[in-house]
Amino acid sequence: MAKLDPIAEFREDHRKIRDGLTELTAALQAKDVEKARRVLGKLDELVGPHFRFEEEAFYPTLRTFSGKYVDDLLKEHDKAIDMVRSCADLLKKPNPSYEETYEAAHSAQSLQAYVSNCDVLAILGERLEPKELKKLGKNLAAVRKEGVSLLRWAESIRIPRGTQGIIVGNFPRSEPISQDCRGQKTFKSPFTTKVVSSTEK
Numbered sequence: 001m002a003k004l005d006p007i008a009e010f011r012e013d014h015r016k017i018r019d020g021l022t023e024l025t026a027a028l029q030a031k032d033v034e035k036a037r038r039v040l041g042k043l044d045e046l047v048g049p050h051f052r053f054e055e056e057a058f059y060p061t062l063r064t065f066s067g068k069y070v071d072d073l074l075k076e077h078d079k080a081i082d083m084v085r086s087c088a089d090l091l092k093k094p095n096p097s098y099e100e101t102y103e104a105a106h107s108a109q110s111l112q113a114y115v116s117n118c119d120v121l122a123i124l125g126e127r128l129e130p131k132e133l134k135k136l137g138k139n140l141a142a143v144r145k146e147g148v149s150l151l152r153w154a155e156s157i158r159i160p161r162g163t164q165g166i167i168v169g170n171f172p173r174s175e176p177i178s179q180d181c182r183g184q185k186t187f188k189s190p191f192t193t194k195v196v197s198s199t200e201k
């Protein structure tokens with residue numbers, strides 16, 4: 001497995017999420033439902049491994065620097081998951097109203113604050129020991145390889161709220177969770193799959 005620089009990759013993910021949210025906001029504002037579905041599908045697949053890496057590895061490691069900040073970011077994850085779920089439900093409708101897509105655009109835009117707030121952690125990450133960075137790089141590579149989308153992860157794998165990030169400097173990836181993931185391998189975003197099949201018809 002290739003060695004990853006976890007801090008550089010973490011920041012690069014944020015750039016992609018920022019650009020995806022910008023694209024999603026514009027598509028929703030224009031009521032371009034097909035495009036919004038495609039972009040949301042990509043975001044779902046990108047953000048799944050990113051959040052999983054943060055909650056299972058990065059945030060717990062950074063608790064030594066700022067536990068309160070990590071708690072706030074976990075709440076922002078809850079909001080982001082709710083937004084993606086609501087948006088996915090909305091985009092399942094054949095013809096959502098302008099009011100609905102406008103409201104969804106507003107929600108998508110509001111998540112840009114998460115991107116900035118989370119990216120701030122990079123400056124703390126730079127203070128981690130090389131062995132911790134190596135562990136983080138391995139974790140990031142592993143969750144990317146498993147490739148579980150955000151909604152699938154939130155529904156079936158995410159550690160319950162109130163217990164995330166409690167284990168400092170150790171990844172709370174219990175065997176049952178890893179085995180579940182290996183058993184089910186590469187999940188695809190439900191709405192990406194839907195878009196592809198509807199385009200092919």
Ligand SMILES: [Fe+2]
Pocket residue numbers: 014050054118119
């Ligand atoms: Fe993040």
